[in-house]
Amino acid sequence: MTRLWQLSLAILLEALWEVFENTEFTIQRYRETTAALGYYGDSVANSLGDVATCGIGFLIAQSIGFRRSFLAFAVTELVLLIWIRDSLLLEILMLIYPIESLKAWQIGH
Numbered sequence: 196m197t198r199l200w201q202l203s204l205a206i207l208l209e210a211l212w213e214v215f216e217n218t219e220f221t222i223q224r225y226r227e228t229t230a231a232l233g234y235y236g237d238s239v240a241n242s243l244g245d246v247a248t249c250g251i252g253f254l255i256a257q258s259i260g261f262r263r264s265f266l267a268f269a270v271t272e273l274v275l276l277i278w279i280r281d282s283l284l285l286e287i288l289m290l291i292y293p294i295e296s297l298k299a300w301q302i303g304h
Contacts, residue, residue, distance in 0.1 A: 202253050209249035213242040221290075228293035229286060230301035 196204075215221055217236040225234045237245070256264040275282040280301045289297065 198257065201257075202250060205253045206246060206250050209246050213237070213245055217242065224290055228298070229289045230281065230298055 222234060222236050225231045259267075272282045272284055276285065280303070285297070285301075288294070
């Protein structure tokens, strides 16, 4: 698969996620299972920014390789957990398998 096709696929998958993320089902699930109690979905500008950032991230990951990309991802996740009590992996976990003690920790109780 060529680099252009890989980039196109990554952007397509991100765009599909943005559509799914802003459905009533997903918004309600966020409100019920995560610390995002007042979540109303993303703005169009936010979604477009996420798609653009995905493309930029893809290009950076391609240029620095898998190991450095994985390390950058792991460090980013750790910093976000410590700094704002939230991260991509934590959000995925809470959407799929909510844990009340984690939700309480995120909220600060």
